[in-house]
Amino acid sequence: MLIPLLQASPWALFIGRFHPVLVHLPIGFLLIAALIEIGRRTGRIAVSESTVVFVLFWSAVSATFACIAGYLLSLGGGYDEDLLGAHMWKGIGVAVFAWVAWLVKSDRIAGKVSFGKAIYLPAFAVAVLLTMTAGHDGGSLTHGDGYLTQYTPEPFRSLAGMEPMEEKTKEIKPITDVQQAVVYKDIVQPILEARCTQCHNASKKKGDLRMDELALLMKGGENGPALVAGKGAESDMIKRCLLDENDDNHMPPKGKPQLSTEQIALLSWWIDQGAPADKKVSELTVPEQVKPALASLGGGSAKGGASGAKQKESAIATLKVSPAKEADIQALRKAGLIVNTLSQDQNLLEVSAVNAPQFSDKDIALLLPVAEQVTWLKLGGTKITDPGLKEIVKLKNLTKLHLEHTGITDQGIAQIKALPHLEYLNVIDTKIGDAGLKNIAAIKGLRSVYVWQSGVTDSVVAQTARQTPGLQIVNGFSEAEVAQFLRAGDSTAATKPVATKK
């Protein structure tokens, strides 16, 4: 009966797992015995010595059972040997000294051993001290080294000579630019740290596997390698995550925080890509299925600003101007322009020349009396040219400017840089070229610029977009891209749907 118990048999592990339950009994009993003893000796409470001895007896009994269960648990393996050894001997020490303290006071022995009285208090004290240190070791085995003091606040932190607190890595931090993230360091490691390394670390190597360092992860554990580089689906660590949660081999164990579908997809993708140590997302191929998971990592500031993130409030909200003169507005309307007030609490104006295609450079003079108030200006399709842009710069509160389908060129657009609040610029179907785009990109605060059918080249658009992360440059699409778009429906067109009668 005992022999199977001393191996890592199911019985042994079954009993062993009661160690965390049993272990708290001697801790509580010993401490209460110590408190009663102190209370009794200082005369604060009136209890007989036999009460203390009675509690001590049960401390010793429970400590003994805790030791046995603890030993059986350790057969399961996966713990740091040194720490485990210290814990075990301290635990046994607790039991031994508790028995000694009880024995020297017990009825049978008390009279026979002369030095009994002398060793009672030392044995008792040692048992209590060992309880504390063994308990701490036990905690370190379960939760990892440094768990207790990880969040020591200042000033105690520096007083104790500890390093400044590490930033919380338990949950994955949003990544500002997913494309530039290093896959292992910024994506994989945080997932492992949040879900795996609690049990697979330097001090608690479950299954003899460590996942806290890439090299050790590659090495694998007692069940062989944790991953097969290039084959995510065949890698043990992925397969285990995908097993049913009730399966014994499922990881993380049932009841512990589980990996999300996205996290598994990301780990699997990283392994598929050969588990590289220092490659960035942009250097790897990203299949369609992984994109959502990747996007969920960042605020998604990647292409097109695809995200649920809040936009920065427009400068419009902060612009306060005095009302424009009615006569000036009427003059604009007379010239065929549409003038609308933007909102009731501000006096900003929206001016559109949609009904005045003849609007030309000389007509800009009409705008100057309301230079302060105009914030949205639509001059698309008008006769405006470069000299006109020189005047438009005087409309310093412009936030939106439409210049599409006009004759403006790079020379004119260079002036626009002086507009401090410009957020939107439309120059599609103009002669703006690469030089003009670079000038445009230099406008601080500009959020979107539309350059379709202008003279800009795709490579400069891509380059400028990389250099100015806050700016969305939309270059429309070529006929090739349209052809690609048109193929989107091919997959379903192949299986032409016919209503099937049941």
Add this chain to the structure above:
Amino acid sequence: MEKLLKELQHAELHRQTRRHFLQSAGFGLGALGLGSLLGSCGSSKAGEVAANSESLAAGGIPQFAPKAKRVIYIHMAGAPSQLELFDYKPELVKYHGKDCPAEFLEGKKFAFIQGVPKMLGPQGKFAQYGQSGAWLSDYLPYLQTVADELTFLKAMHTDQFNHAPAQLLLHTGSPRLGRPSLGAWAVYGLGSENRNLPGFIVLASGGRQPDAGKSVYGSGFLPSVYQGVQCRTGGDPVLYVTDPNGMNRNIRKKTIEAINEINRQTYEEVQDPEILTRISQYEMAFRMQMSVPEVMDVAREPQFILDMYGVKAGEGSFGMNCLLARKLIENDVRFVQLFDWGWDGHGTNATDNVEGGLRSKCQISDKPIAALIKDLKMRGLLEETLVVFGAEFGRTPMQENRNGVVMPYMGRDHHLEAYTMWMAGGGVKQGYSHGETDELGYYGVKDRVHVHDLQATILHLMGFDHEKFTYPFQGRNFRLTDTEGKVVKQVIA
């Protein structure tokens, strides 16, 4: 002598017919209405009237700077199934063919479902698309390409389970007739941005008008200058927009001036604001003769744009309406309303179901909708134009069993507890999903959005506080959302 006077009085009374009484009463009411509408316009000279017919179209000033200057509202009349297109419910697969749980049926009324229907699993194959991971089915292969532009409202709900009242509730805020539609409110509030085009244009396809008729784009008690102007999808956009043979533009101009002069005189006499509308419509019609054929001429569009929308010049279709919507928006039309009929998938026949029938409706509409989003985006129009897609309600997770009989095709009944709509552009988040339904897609369980909330949100994006944006009528201030509606702040970028 006395006898003569009495006879005269009698003759006068005789002439005072019911029609006369109503006419004068109507004039009186009209004058009252005008008084409240135009405020200071007590004594009216001809010149002032002209200015007023203009100012009718000029609109007001929004309460705050609009994020969406314009709206394209795509309404799929009949209501497509969210469970086949947007709301992925893997659990429903397991329940396919099983009896509907009793708690879904107790105290519920359906348009057609009777007794205990069977559950119906999703017919589409779903996958996640874009960086946002939006769930979409294989019914919509093109919409997938713009998934990151969309904000989904996954837990929409409404109060009405029949088409016409539900459409009215959605577009006018009330299931009964008589209220102005969303587009009319928008133009009333913001005015038109293009003098030569109506501020609110309606394009319908699918062979029929929406069930609720023209009231879904009517002006209700607002001056009728704000009602939606329906244009034809193929041929002349507006019938008789071209001058007849032998009539040149100068003669037309003189005719309209003469008619308007008579109208002005009548207005001075009776002060009916509807006459102002009539005057401005004549003026608008004259200007539209030039602008509408130009704006709605797709012949000048390059071939690859026509290919994107999948249209041929001269042929009307839903795709053509999408292209026209883009062209109208490009010319600053405030509100473009698209209706497409034929989405009512009950399963009663080969076209009216959520399998092949819905697929073929999607094949017609999916590409042009995605093309519209892309086209607006590359022209720099999407960020100032709100695109809304949806229907009057959704469809049940149960298969329809009209008259207790299993339908010949897979079909779903009208469902008001949960359905999906989406928005794009104009100040809403890109690549976002708001709200969730339960595992079977029956109820919204998180972030539900009522149609009044949707209206409040659209008005908010256009710069209006829906609680303060009112019009006095019959002694009280009316608003689109009536006494309800909450702005869904979470979807605003």
